Amino acid sequence: MTTPTHLNHNLFVALRAAFPADLDATAIETETGLLYSWRDLDRATAMLANLLGSLEIPAGSRVAVHVEKSVEALLLYLATLRAGFVYLPLNTAYQQAELDYFIGNAEPAVVVCAGRNFPWISKLAFGKGVAHVFTLNEDRTGTLLDRAAHFPETHVPAVKSADDLAAILYTSGTTGRSKGAMLSHGNLLSNAQVLKDFWDWQPGDVLIHALPIFHVHGLFVASHGALLNGSKMLWLSKFDPRAVVERLPRATVFMGVPTLYVRLLQEPGLTREACAHMRLFISGSAPLLIETFRDWQERTGHTILERYGMSETAMLTSNPCRPADGERLGGTVGPALPGVGVRVVDDAFAPLPAGEIGHVQVRGPNVFSGYWRMPEKTAEEFTADGWFKTGDVGSFNAQGWLTIVGRSKDLIITGGYNVYPAEIEGYLNDLPGVAESAVVGVPHPDFGEAVIAVIVPKPGATPDADALVAALKSQIANYKVPKRAFIVAELPRNAMGKVQKNLLRDGHQGLFSDDGKGIPQAS
Known part of the structure; x- marks a missing residue:
């Protein structure tokens, strides 16, 4: 039966x-011309x-x-x-x-x-x-x-059942090892259905799929969106800006991380004519610089739709798609999606008024049930009244549009990928000659943020910064490997002995700037 x-x-x-x-209609077309x-x-x-x-x-x-x-x-x-x-x-x-x-x-x-x-x-x-x-x-x-x-x-x-587990996505923690976010069939379907309506998916829409499929953005948001709408996908196994531009006249929807938009803007073929058939450009997984937002408007005539989500929750907020729902404001991630609760609270979890910055907390049918085999960590991450603590810090404007201003956790977002310093520091501190280390993110013109490491050697040791970075390359994913490392006598600390990472970030702000000012020398 x-x-x-x-x-x-x-x-x-x-x-x-x-x-x-x-x-028998085409569902997926690959870059080699293979049709499924x-x-x-x-x-x-x-x-x-x-x-x-x-x-x-x-x-x-x-x-x-x-x-x-x-x-x-x-x-x-x-x-x-x-x-x-x-x-x-x-x-x-x-x-x-x-x-x-x-x-x-x-x-x-x-x-x-x-x-x-x-x-x-x-x-x-x-x-x-x-x-x-x-x-x-x-x-x-x-x-x-x-x-x-x-x-x-x-x-x-x-x-x-809707509560049965469908996927586990590992997301790095600020301390210790990665955590497995447990997402149910109901979590994923509810989010896909909300986005189908909110992003106004149309009959005949065609998606350029140029994202990886090991995280929420490419596997769930993009793939579910096209499948749930019965839409054709133009499939790229890897992001290639020229290949994307070539496909724009045959597509209507594109999803990317900010780094992809930066690279597309470097393509001479990206013109208003090339984008004339496009309906929607969506950006997420990392903050979009306002310069990129404005350059895209001027170059293509399209306004990028920014949205906000996490591995634990899929999508939470989104700038409007339909003009009747309001305009897309650069630097914001829009209002909460239908059925999703988003609040900004102070340290005592009291809601804050518009304009005041606080902790972002969320709830809804899209929010995960907890971390795989980590009941204590799960309990820590939810409030007594059932809201998930995102670890993000932000504020609402008067009309309820959310702006994310940073992380209360030490997250670095480089090229759309999440990097947590504590994990990299753990590997660095195990290397010969290393007493301790601090990993921070600094501005980078292409990746948004770049990972750098500041290392204190053990007494009598003289580790080479480049050699330490090279050693990490065989241990961890390339995007987590620091782009630069510096050897110092000691790390800055406050009266409580905590490393003042804000001072490290401030001291290396200009490291990857075009003019090179403020670049410190490795000793």
Whole structure:
């Protein structure tokens, strides 16, 4: 006996129901000209779901995926939902020490990795009790697809409640190791449905998908948006500004992080004529400089829509899409989305009036239930009345538009990626000759912020700053590696002994400026 569709809250069921009537229409077109129809998506996800189901792994098992972006990787995500398991995307930049932690913490039943990484990832996974390791490459090869080819092309989606876990996204913490944010089928579907209406998705919309698919922006916001609207995606495995500009006349929607907009503005082909067919440009994952906002308006005639979200919550606020809902204000992330609560409070959690800066707290059907296997940390991050403490600091204007002014946690956002200093400091402090370190973010014209490290050597040691940076490159993702490191005798501290990172940031503000003023010398 099958469960009626309306009683099954599996996110895949809702996405599949939105496929267009013509299943032979193109759903995804790659940069190489490869075409995937909606029927291909249905059949391929069925075969992959059947493969996963054949492994006889328990309900709720995690499927950890560390592969390059490809359509097949997206199909694996959808198949994991379809089969009723939990998807665990891992940034392809993660190195061995990071994967060792994630696999140990999440205890996935299945790991999928690139073929070139199979020797070391499989050894790591099998050593931690993972039963199944498959390979998936960006050229549509690998053992995952080889095995799936033998399974049926039909599959009845697993029955899930709205509260059942759909995905775990690891987000770095300011202290200790990364935390796994648990997102349910209901969290993700509610957010996708709200955005479909609020961003006014139209019949015939076409999305340029140029984002990675290991985080919220590319995997959920972009992919769910197109799928839930039955919209075609023009798929780029990696961001290429020229390739994006070439596709603008055939598209209507583009989503990017601020760094992508900066790079697009460097393309001579980006003109009003090229953007004439476009309906919506969306920016998120990091603050958009007001200069970029204005340059884009002047160059293209379009006003970028800025929005705000987190791994733990998906999207929370958004500048208006429809003119009737108000204008898009540069430097703000708009009002709370329908059904989402956002408040700005003081240290005692008392709401603050418009114009006053305080802690941003949120609640709603999109907000996660907690961190994987961290009940105490989860309890810390929610207020007694159920609001999630984002760790962001901001203020509302008179009309209720939110502006994020910084982080109460030491987050660095570089090129749209989140970097938490405590994690980098932990690796640095383990290196030979290092007594202690402090990692901060400073302004960078391309990445928004750049990671730098200030290091105090052990007595008698003379570590080389460049050598320390080079040592980190084999341990952590490249975007986390400091772009510059400096050796100092001591770190600035306050009366309580706490490192005054504000002084370090201030002292290195001009490090990456065009004129080079204020660049300190490494000793």
